[in-house]
Amino acid sequence: MRYRTWNLDIDRFLLPLVPSPPWHLLPYPVAHFLGHRKTTPRETGNLMPIFWAFVGILCSLLVIEAVTIRVPLFEARAVPMIVGSFGAAAVLEFYAIESPLAQPRNAIVGQAIATVAGVAVAKLFQLSSRFDDLRWVGGALACASATALMGLTKTVHPPAGATALLAVVDNNLVAVGWLLVPVMLLGCALMLAIALLVNNLERRFPMYWWTPLDLPHKDPAFVSDAKGEAPKPQHQQRWRLRRRAGDDEEAGVVDEEKTVVGGSSSQQTGESDGDGDGATAPKQGQRTVAHGRHAQAQVVIRRGQVIVPEHLILTQDEVQLLESMSHRIS
Numbered sequence: 001m002r003y004r005t006w007n008l009d010i011d012r013f014l015l016p017l018v019p020s021p022p023w024h025l026l027p028y029p030v031a032h033f034l035g036h037r038k039t040t041p042r043e044t045g046n047l048m049p050i051f052w053a054f055v056g057i058l059c060s061l062l063v064i065e066a067v068t069i070r071v072p073l074f075e076a077r078a079v080p081m082i083v084g085s086f087g088a089a090a091v092l093e094f095y096a097i098e099s100p101l102a103q104p105r106n107a108i109v110g111q112a113i114a115t116v117a118g119v120a121v122a123k124l125f126q127l128s129s130r131f132d133d134l135r136w137v138g139g140a141l142a143c144a145s146a147t148a149l150m151g152l153t154k155t156v157h158p159p160a161g162a163t164a165l166l167a168v169v170d171n172n173l174v175a176v177g178w179l180l181v182p183v184m185l186l187g188c189a190l191m192l193a194i195a196l197l198v199n200n201l202e203r204r205f206p207m208y209w210w211t212p213l214d215l216p217h218k219d220p221a222f223v224s225d226a227k228g229e230a231p232k233p234q235h236q237q238r239w240r241l242r243r244r245a246g247d248d249e250e251a252g253v254v255d256e257e258k259t260v261v262g263g264s265s266s267q268q269t270g271e272s273d274g275d276g277d278g279a280t281a282p283k284q285g286q287r288t289v290a291h292g293r294h295a296q297a298q299v300v301i302r303r304g305q306v307i308v309p310e311h312l313i314l315t316q317d318e319v320q321l322l323e324s325m326s327h328r329i330s
Helices: 011-017 028-032 047-068 072-076 085-094 104-126 131-153 158-169 171-202 245-251 265-269 316-328
Strands: 289-292 300-302 305-309
Touching: 047 085, 047 171, 072 171, 085 104, 085 158, 085 171, 104 131, 104 158, 104 171, 131 158, 158 171, 300 316, 305 316
Parallel strands: 289 305
Antiparallel strands: 300 305
16 A cells, blocks of 8 residues: 555754754853763663652652742633643653653653644534533544644654643643643743753753754755755855775775865865875864765775765764764774
């Protein structure tokens, strides 16, 4: 069946609009508590994560409850002290912190989408005089709709499914109505702020802010030739890597081309590094990971240069590791 192969990747449209993390603009202590690391964190046992999860969950839920009951608007509308789905969210954000489901994109956008879906379904069913009799159908529809929307937007966050369900079946939340949206966003923001503080004391959080994939289109020194990449600004130039036929046969590389985004004028014009093989050497600070077409899928690491199959997508940590290995080759 053809429908089994249908695929909609929203990141194909969103990633060209997402800027690369501005780590180079931030002091390292600030970037540290936003999840950036210069080196890969060391492995830990299970007791330390359990301890910090206990501290983080306790503090985050206390703060959310304390703030919610002190907001005059929330108090006037009899907003509950806390929405039950925050309990499940806390487990993800303080214990399963490496899970994609716990990252900020999922935790915040997923909750927002689910809240809107839940309140919308509740309002729709309230148009009927038999709302109380049909509420059980509305709750199921709200959760299912929220899950579908989160799946399409790559923001799946399991606790958000509970939020959508509660928005229809919980009398207190039904009475809150659209005010539930800012209530949830405030709680998500408070929990994320505490997670950034607690989880970065001895661990790392988040693993990424929007996507685990590298964002080469925003990096002025990224090297790539992957198909389907984001369009490049006009000022970004291209040059072809030329190598001896013997090198191509040895490496198993055929019809290889790489694109250097940005760089100095010498890089853009393809000057040789003087080693006699006609190849252009990466300059200082130049990112050296390229995507090439290979006779066989393989990763080629040379001095100052890494070539990977064009279908292989690397995370930022993997790119840094490969670059480090290439620079260590003498």
